[in-house]
Amino acid sequence: MIHMKIRDAACRGCRFCVDICPTDALSFDEATQKAVVETVEDCIGCLSCGFICPSGAIRHEGHHVVKNFYRNLYFSRRMEKFL
């Protein structure tokens, strides 16, 4: 089961996530000008919303992690060391 959270304080209200979601799992609250998770059951875990979000406000848990074919190994070896 996928869990999703959008942190309001970090959301800049750009609606990119709402526009890009292929399954309309997200909606936009006009009153607060923030994105909200509407139907998490519809989320297919594609992470498109997370990648396009300018601030990193969207977090997913419990989604299937696809291994990438290529990563920047030079950085990946250092990634865990970032404070």
Added chain:
Amino acid sequence: MSDEKIRLNTDWLCDCGGCHVALVDLHEKILQVLDSVEIQHCPVLTDVKDYPPARIGILTGSVRTEHDRHAALVMREKCEIIIAFGTCAVYGGLHGAGLAHSREEIMEHVYRRSPTTKTDTIPDAEVSELAKMVTPIDEVIDVDLYLPGCPPHPHFIFESLASLIEGREPRVTQDSVCGRCKRQMIKGDAREIRNTLDEVPDERFCFLSQGHICLGSATLDRCLAPCPNHGIACTGCAGPTMQILTEPYLDIRTEVSDRMARLTAIDEDIIKTYMEKTAKTQYAYAMATKMIGNKPTFLIKKWIADVEGQINE
């Protein structure tokens, strides 16, 4: 935790000194740090000339001279944990942007043609010779931890040191600068790229929405977003987000131009080309490291040659 204090060395390689000032800038929190840390070699605080053995070693700056190389190697030998502290240490930083010019051009400009002084001699004694290239610290020694930021905000410095001292994970997020910016990202109708000489952008709305380049969405927040919250677009001084560093085809210019195109009436390719033409500025802080240099999308030599070829023609 035992009562014995954790010994700390710091040293300052090729850099502006700002990171060491930021360490002192912990204000009263430095007293809290001093409760558990004994500061030994530290150019801004102590007069210890040698490098006593230490648990934590903080290195700021990048390697550009023999002195830098020597200091990095000795620090590695004497300290159990080396932290690359600040954008210069992590990615080469602003000093890394020296890569865009030859050593001769830099020496000429600084010592012979500096518009603000009258000297005309290139020094050959006392100062150690400038190496041909800037080398990020981790190409000279192994680095255990990286703390980007130019300089990192005391909030992150304190959290990093406290987590190390207490032996726990640091409580920090991987948010970009936008995550702390107070501006609203609205869809605007800007038709061309503008800068602050053209107009003062409305402080309620995102720079991108108004046609101004802002690197906030491509930059890791290690500063609490002071610039966009005080009227100035982010120039990316803390270096790129984890997303850019991990994904080979995401890059500073692709991320910013994609988002800006969605928020304005400006074509994505126009923004991307603009950012390539101004690449020395857009990539100023992180061009020296292979973490960026190895990316298939990063063609800085070509971008610079394209612009300078046009100027020379």
